[in-house]
Amino acid sequence: MISAAASDAVARFLAHKSALQAISENTVTAYQTDLIEFLTFMTLHKGEPQGLAPLMELGVPDMRSWMASARSGGIAPRSLARKLSSVKSFYRWLADKEGCDPTAVLATRAPKFQAKLPRPLSEDAAKDVIETVEFQSQEDWVGARDIAVVTMLYGCGLRISEALGLTGADVPLPNALRIVGKGGKERVVPVIDAARDAVARYIRLCPHTLSEDLPLFRGVRGRALNPRQVQKVMQQTRQQLGLPASATPHAMRHSFATHLLSAGGDLRAIQELLGHASLSTTQAYTQVDAARLMEVYNKTHPKA
Structure with missing residues (x-):
């Protein structure tokens, strides 16, 4: 349901991501699924397959329509945020390769959601x-x-x-x-x-x-x-x-990290052991540890 030009652009984008970022096959599949869903919606939304030129002229109303359709379809905020991230990545690449203005797409705000904390075992x-x-x-x-x-x-x-x-x-x-x-x-x-x-x-x-x-x-x-x-x-x-x-x-794996942290492990060292690219990912374990500490405090403190 998408144009040949759009399909070709997605294929080239995925090849680019795979070659330069060494992403996993699962990540490639997720990108592909997200982009095909987005482009299929735009085909239905506009009433015909969209070539590259129309796709590069999408406006804020088009993005709002896609977001509203996804939400009404029951897609969770976290999943929609991931899909939007895939679309933005694709449009950044389009802007670099085709010279389009991706402002409307990049300015679209992701839905707010409560970040899930790791749930380790004791x-x-x-x-x-x-x-x-x-x-x-x-x-x-x-x-x-x-x-x-x-x-x-x-x-x-x-x-x-x-x-x-x-x-x-x-x-x-x-x-x-x-x-x-x-x-x-x-x-x-x-x-x-x-x-x-x-x-x-x-x-x-x-x-x-x-x-x-x-x-x-x-x-x-x-x-x-x-x-x-x-x-x-x-x-x-x-x-x-x-x-x-x-x-x-x-x-x-979560338990490995949380128990190391509880035993006094250094957050930066735990980041290296887990292979997290960003320390912010590892910092989720500090929230887990703090949450567990407060739980113990509330149960045991004589004035709690």
Whole structure:
């Protein structure tokens, strides 16, 4: 439903973002989805496919109509803000390549929303997850694999994609791992003994050949372990332990950061360990810690 010129421009924009910013495939897909939805709306809004010239002449009323349509369609403010960010990025690129004036698009204000704070597990709950996750499988090697993956998330603060991106070349695990995270950002992560021991046990029990060029963590048929399987085993574990739905694999990474901060860890060092490009992202954990401190204060202070 969008013009060939607009479709070509989106393709060139995505190629530009991928080449210069080394963004992940998921991010590329999100950009593409957001832009196709936006351009499809403009086609319907204007009554015909919009070439580059009409698209570069969009005004404030057009942007307001898109925002209103998205809100009436039930899109959450946070999601709409992300979509608007994608559109603005596209128009900045158009302005640079085609010389258009993107003022109307760039001046559009994102909807206000309450930023979600990370929801970490308590230290005891994180320990319970690691001790319980293996019992979700009847095969010893699969249970050992799940312990190893979850321990890497909590013990090293890895994202699921980073843990599942490890290969046979990374074992035996060294004292520190070199991890390539989002946007190709590289960082060095210390490996605790518990993580080394968990991975070593998994390797001893794994029935599949773990060569240097193949994924370290495998599914039951020997293929690369699917992230959905990790999410599924975490779901089963939290149900067994009576933990909230927020107890996800990513929550183990959040817990890693929050518990380090609670123990007196330096915020800048935690930023490096997590691979956050901006310190403001890591600063969310200070709000979590402060919120938990106030909760304890209100429950225990004699005058509260």
